[in-house]
Amino acid sequence: MGLQWGSKRPLDTPGGTHQPSAVRALSWAAFLALVPVPAPAQAPPSASVWRVAAASLTTPAALAGGATGPFWNPAASDWDDLAAGIQVVQTSNVLGLTGILAGVTKSLGPRAQVGAVVARMDVRDLVRTGSSPTATLGSIPVYDQMFGAHLRARLPRLDVGALIRFHDARFDFIREGGVTVDLGARANPHPRVLVAVATHFLPVNLSERENTDYFAAVEYLITPSVSVAGLRTRFTGRYGLSWRPSGDLEHGVGAGAVFEDAVRVDAVLVRETAFDDAAWRPGFGLEIAVGRYAITFARSQGINDVGGTFRLGIDVVFIR
Numbered sequence: 001m002g003l004q005w006g007s008k009r010p011l012d013t014p015g016g017t018h019q020p021s022a023v024r025a026l027s028w029a030a031f032l033a034l035v036p037v038p039a040p041a042q043a044p045p046s047a048s049v050w051r052v053a054a055a056s057l058t059t060p061a062a063l064a065g066g067a068t069g070p071f072w073n074p075a076a077s078d079w080d081d082l083a084a085g086i087q088v089v090q091t092s093n094v095l096g097l098t099g100i101l102a103g104v105t106k107s108l109g110p111r112a113q114v115g116a117v118v119a120r121m122d123v124r125d126l127v128r129t130g131s132s133p134t135a136t137l138g139s140i141p142v143y144d145q146m147f148g149a150h151l152r153a154r155l156p157r158l159d160v161g162a163l164i165r166f167h168d169a170r171f172d173f174i175r176e177g178g179v180t181v182d183l184g185a186r187a188n189p190h191p192r193v194l195v196a197v198a199t200h201f202l203p204v205n206l207s208e209r210e211n212t213d214y215f216a217a218v219e220y221l222i223t224p225s226v227s228v229a230g231l232r233t234r235f236t237g238r239y240g241l242s243w244r245p246s247g248d249l250e251h252g253v254g255a256g257a258v259f260e261d262a263v264r265v266d267a268v269l270v271r272e273t274a275f276d277d278a279a280w281r282p283g284f285g286l287e288i289a290v291g292r293y294a295i296t297f298a299r300s301q302g303i304n305d306v307g308g309t310f311r312l313g314i315d316v317v318f319i320r
Helices: 021-033 045-054
Strands: 082-091 097-107 112-123 142-155 158-171 174-190 193-200 213-228 231-243 249-259 263-274 277-290 293-301 308-319
Touching: 045 082, 045 097, 045 112, 045 142, 045 158, 045 174, 045 308, 263 293
Parallel strands: none
Antiparallel strands: 082 097, 082 308, 097 112, 112 142, 142 158, 158 174, 174 193, 193 213, 213 231, 231 249, 249 263, 263 277, 277 293, 293 308
């Protein structure tokens, strides 16, 4: 499970609870129009919608795990021999976003791992209305999707990884593409300490783009094993941050508990900024492991009363 740092809140809407699809379409069009069209070596401007998906993570993005972990940090997946996972993200009707993220990892011995991730985020319920409020002209396709391949290597007390992504985005009749390459690392300087850093949507030409994020996080194992209601339990504390070239800095603190290596509970509180506004956003997550399967549910609250972001996922370990 993971925590999403840096989601954007939408433009304020009348009443704060509902936004007609035509108004929302104009909002997204205005947002995309304000960002210069990227070169092929950069992610499309609409890739910033993945910051909304990041809001569903309940650990820092740099510490995300499972088969979909490399989407956030190329060095973040588990070391199972063969595993696959899928995550579904859903926002409130005000935001109108639906996302899906899938990944697969395969170990090449004890020191190397390869894998792939695919992802897509759609802005739903946008329709053409013409001169009438009734939807008679069909829907407006708006999405951002990508495919990525990653390589990970294990060194003493250090994991490093790299991921190349191929982006494809569409807003109605406008279609854009791009390529980004991300790097990540996770280190254990002490048996109880885990430190992680990663880039997200880093342009191949290393130019500074508004939708590039830089993640960093640290996790501390507070108690290796204590008994809680007769259950063997581990407690951890975390701190994570996200920085953007625009100067925005978001950070948060969190804690987690793992019971009998079968049930994991996470909570996080993130200082989120959006459109010169800032507020603390809470998030909660639950993961249940049953045999080869791990089922995840997470929810975070958006700022400015825009509703929650939900995430449901499942990971399957085929060969340990």
